[in-house]
Amino acid sequence: MLQSIEARTGQPVGAAWPESTLADIDAAAAAAEAVAGDFAATSAAVRGALLRALAAALEADREKLVALADRETGLGLPRLNGELDRTIFQLNGFADVLAAGTIHAVVDDAAIAGTPPVGRPHLTRTRVPLGPVAMFSASNFPFAFSVLGGDSAAALAAGCPVVVKGHPAHPELSRMTAALAHRVVDAAGLPAGVFQFVEGGSIEVGVALVNAPAIAAVAFTGSFKGGTALAKVAAERPRPIPFYGELGSINPLLVLPAALEKSAELATTLAGSICLGAGQFCTSPGVIVVPAGADGDAFVQNLAKALQAQQPHAMLSAGIRATFDRGVARWRASSVLKPLVQDASAAGSLAPRPYLAEVTAADFIQHHELQEEVFGSAALVVRTLSIDDAVAVLQTVGGSLTVTLWGAEADTPEHRRLVRAASQVAGRVLFSGVPTGVAVAAAQQHGGPYPASTQPFGTSVGYAAVDRFLRPVALQDAPAWVLERKGQPC
Amino acid sequence: MLQSIEARTGQPVGAAWPESTLADIDAAAAAAEAVAGDFAATSAAVRGALLRALAAALEADREKLVALADRETGLGLPRLNGELDRTIFQLNGFADVLAAGTIHAVVDDAAIAGTPPVGRPHLTRTRVPLGPVAMFSASNFPFAFSVLGGDSAAALAAGCPVVVKGHPAHPELSRMTAALAHRVVDAAGLPAGVFQFVEGGSIEVGVALVNAPAIAAVAFTGSFKGGTALAKVAAERPRPIPFYGELGSINPLLVLPAALEKSAELATTLAGSICLGAGQFCTSPGVIVVPAGADGDAFVQNLAKALQAQQPHAMLSAGIRATFDRGVARWRASSVLKPLVQDASAAGSLAPRPYLAEVTAADFIQHHELQEEVFGSAALVVRTLSIDDAVAVLQTVGGSLTVTLWGAEADTPEHRRLVRAASQVAGRVLFSGVPTGVAVAAAQQHGGPYPASTQPFGTSVGYAAVDRFLRPVALQDAPAWVLERKGQPC
Known part of the structure; x- marks a missing residue:
């Protein structure tokens, strides 16, 4: 059953309702498949207009959408208005990309007379949409990674129809957004199969959607556990399909000696990033690497003080809060951690307190349980004795959405080693600022080696995200009438 | 044990030798990993020079390489010289691509002042090499898809070191080619870890190579069974890695009414393609779709006659021949097939006879055993009553490396439907010529939806093949000294 919950009080609002049945899910996928060929053949202009109309409809309903999102997530109006801004921005941004024509750009190799390998036929490399995409909404971005989010x-x-699974943590908002999408698709004169909506919180609903024969690819943002399980389902279908899972990560942030000079200011910035959205960001910094020594000690003291002053708001749901508490309890029980910030949350309060502890690089590397993400406002400070230590910490963390290097402005052999090590494990390497907040741009990469994502080549933020749903097809000696379509299916 | 066999007689040549041990394999992967960072940081010029030196060394040793290849594969000197031409051409071609700079091209988004979503930091999207690549050689292209082939x-x-597994069907040639590569790498002043070689025919060797912790990606060309099993191993590692398997396919070829006018000529061309290299091409046409009716009957008669006149040479190995014979026997036993060419091979001859049979579209769609590839000079003619039938046959075949449409020159609704259906299941759609022979070009796509390949976005022929081994990394606010490297790791 689905039930809308007021995040700040934990109280149910209205009646519960049943999740989608397996028949509903197959019907939704089949409806998407039935129109996939025609939707693939629509022009870039038609799809651009659809995206702009969706953006405009979100803007028109802003007030009631944001109010409902706030009730179901407790993220607050400023944040939710900003997130809706971004959601509208990226719908319009993809429309701009369609208008620019890059999605349908082709690579053309003219025929060369003669025998191979020099001689060759005329080849035109195009891209075709994969077909219906199953989209799993995330709980922590009720607009930007939900029903009409980036995926x-x-x-x-x-040019792929989508079958969206709404997230059970904001079920009324999901329904309202889906209803808006249905209206816009209909007003655009497109068939309803272009946008289908299912809902549910059970494992069965997720598995059924990934297993629906009509589904051609899956986009998922969520937990490591859920994503890994569904990736396995996708790989074991009679016909395996691509599974684009963004599973979150630890996001190491290295404070190098040059940055320690600005200790107080950076510590405040970092504390804000750790507690942003109550730490419910997949790019939340979870490991802070600081050199041993007096300057490092001062930074850590400043960070602890700044973190102590933070007041995270209530988390998205009781389930997410319980997982956070279990993770912190695991850390509290560790004998190798030295606690720095560990206030108990006030009795009955749904707002968690931040948690910070310190550990040596050697202990961090040795203790596997310290390397697992704790989703929320918790981080570990890892103290290093050398660049070797810092590189080893990065290699231990392995795949991460981001690595941040503060103080690498100078070109030194040590910094070169760190940039190389960071590039080997992360999808995004930052040299200033904090990893929370992911700009929507052509150059963005929001992904990374496993376990940050299941397909490290794909990004789930930015305009390269569209590449995940287009498959190359080489046309050999195609007649003019085929080529006139510039690679779009007939 | 490995043993060089004379393909035309089945007789062993020289002594047998043991395959690589599991310790050998881990050592090879570890040697590759140890140099991966430094090799990733080499300039495009250094890697281009290496590729050109490998090409030059193959050319210098052409005579003895081709003679040995002929002894171990029986493919004949003209074909093997042509294949070596292509192998040299593609090594030099990748060097040209490196010189052109496209591999290291970046996407740069300047910073925009202000708040998100419009405001953003400076983002530079680069690509970094994945790390050591395990490369599984194929039996049927002892140069172009083997030790120094396209992968x-x-x-x-x-910029990825390679750990090549030689194919046991041409073990002496594999060793000779590997020794040549070792010499060239050394002469280029590069560490031996850049090119490592292991050998063996057992499942254990393949599994150990995919499981070696140092391996970052796998490139595989071979059977559906072997590729599917190894893809599972790659997915179930503690850290899963990309598995690029090219598993072969059925390659439907549709003879449309407009093409039936040139029946005799096209039938001869097609018979040659079915028997090219004794049918041992992953792009060999295995399903020929022909409309019912008198014109179609004439084409089928011409095809049967032309195929009867073909004399395929001995197959690559006793194992491949046995698999072919089993496949043909399965078809012979089918009650829905009408045989057209089914001579028994001469007693004691290693050269197989071609096989052709006819089936209705309805029966083909219904009988799953007819939809499996028979690797060798065998094909089925599928007779269709309508365009619906033809589309249904394509959808039944599912993923294929190629679909060929003969006679689609005119822009008609029927042809549009067929081009769309072909694009949905194939990596390459041909409008003239035969699918055997894959040009090495920027626009080429040699891959396709499962089961043609395990990652339908990748190609194993043409210059886009390099994309499989480069992972995007976004650099945020990178200092000038990092950006001067144009996205190459430090």
């Missing part, structure tokens, strides 16, 4: 925008831009 | 060329171009 839906990218799939629709590519 | 090795692409991985080295990307």
Whole structure:
């Protein structure tokens, strides 16, 4: 059953309702498949207009959408208005990309007379949409990674129908957004199969959606556990399909000696990033690497003080809060951690307190349980004795969405080693600022080696996200009438 | 044990030798990993020079390489000289691509002042090499898809060390080619870890190579059974890695009414393609779709006659021949097939006879056993009553490396439907010529939806093959000294 919950009080609002049945899910996928060929053949202009109309409809309903999102997530109006801004921005951004024509750009190799390998036929490399995309909404971004978020925008831009699974942590908002999408698709004169919506919180609903024969690819943002399980389902279908899972990560942030000079200011910035959205960001910094020594000690003291002053708001749901508490309890029980910030949360309060502890690089590397993400406002300070230590910490963390290097402005052999090590494990390497907040741009990469994502080549933020849903096809000696379509299916 | 066999007689040549041990394999992967960072940081010029030196060394040793290849494969000197031409051409071609700079091209988004979503930091999207690539050689192309074939060329171009597994069907040639590569790498002043070689025919060797912790990606060309099993191993590692398997396919070829006018000529061309290299091409046409009716009957008669006149040479190995014979026997036993060409091979001859049979579209769609590839000079003619039938046959075949449409020159609704259906299941759609022979070009796509390949976005022929081994990394606010490297790791 699905039930809307008021996040700040934990109280149910209205009646519960049943999740989608397996028949509903198959019907939704089949409806998407039935229109996939025609939608793939629509022009870039048609799809661009659809994306802009979705953006405009979100803007028109802003007030009631944000109010409902706030009730179901407790994220607050400023944050939710900003997130809706971004969601609208990226729908329009994909429309701009479609208008620019890059999605349908082709690589053309003219025929060369003569025998191979020099001689060759005329080859035109095009891209075709994969077909219906199953999209799993995330709990922590009720607009930007939910029903009409980046994955839906990218799939629709590519010419793939989407079957969205709403997230059970904001079920009324999901329904309201889906209803808006249905209206816009209909008003655009497109068939309802272009946008389908299912809902449910059970494992069965997720598995059924990934297993629906009509589904051609899956986009998922969520937990490591859920994503890994569904990736396995996708790989074991009679016909395996691509599974684009963004599973979150630890996001190491290295404070190098040059940055320690600005200790107080950076510590405040970092504390804010750790507690942003109550730490419910997949790019939340979870490991802070600080050199041993007096300057490092001062930074750590400043960080602890700044973190102590933070007041995270209530988490998204009781389930997420319980997982956070279990993770912190695991850390509290560790004998190798030295606690720095560990206030108990006030009795009955749904707002968690931040948690910070310190550990040596050697202990961090040795203790596997310290390397698992704790989703929320908790971080570990890892103290290093050398660049070797810092590189070893990065290699231990392995795949991460981001690595941040503060103080690498100078070109030194040590910094070169760190940039290399960071590039080997992360999808994004930052040299200033904090990893929370992911700009929507052509150059963005929001992904990374496993376990940050299941397909490290794909990004789930930015305009390269569309590449996940387009498959190359080489046309050999194609007649003019085929080539006139510039790679779009007939 | 490995043993060189004279393909035309089945007789062993020289003594047998043991395959690589599990310790050998881990040592090879570890040697590759130890140099991966430094090799990733080499300039495009250094890697281009390596590729050109490998090409030059193959050319210098052409005579003895081709003679040995002929002894171990029986493919004949003209074909093997042509294949070596292509192998040299593609090594030099990747060097040209490196010189052109496209591999290291970046996407740069300037910073925009202000708050998100419009405001953003400076982002530079680069690509970094994945790390050591395990490369599984194929039996049927002892140069172009073997030790220094396209996958090795692409991985080295990307800046990834390779660990090649030689194919046991041409073990002496594999060793000779590997020794040549070792010499060239050494002469180029590069560490031996850049090119490592292991050998063996057992499942254990393949599994150990995919499981070696140092391996970052796998490139595989071979059977559906072997590729599917190894893809599972790659997915179930503690850290899963990309598995690029090219598993072969059925390659439907549709003879549309407009093409039936040139029946005799096209039938001869097609018979030659079915028997090219004794049918041992992953792009060999295995399903020929022909409309019912008198014109179609004439084409089928011409095809049967032309195929009867073909004399395929001995197959690559006793194992491949046995698999072919089993496949043909399965078809012979089918009650829904009408045989057209089914001579028994001469007693004691290693050269197989071609096989052709006819089936209705309805029966083909219903009988799953007819949809499996028979690797060798065998094909089925599928007779269709309508365009619906033809589309249904394509959808039944599912993923295929190629679909060929003969006679689609005119822009008609029927042809549009067929081009769409072909694009949905194939990596390459041909409008003239035969699918055997894959040009090495920027626009080429040699891959396709499962089961043609395990990662339908990748190609194993052409210059886009390098993309499989480069992972995007976004650099945020990178200092000038990092950006001067144009996205190459430090």
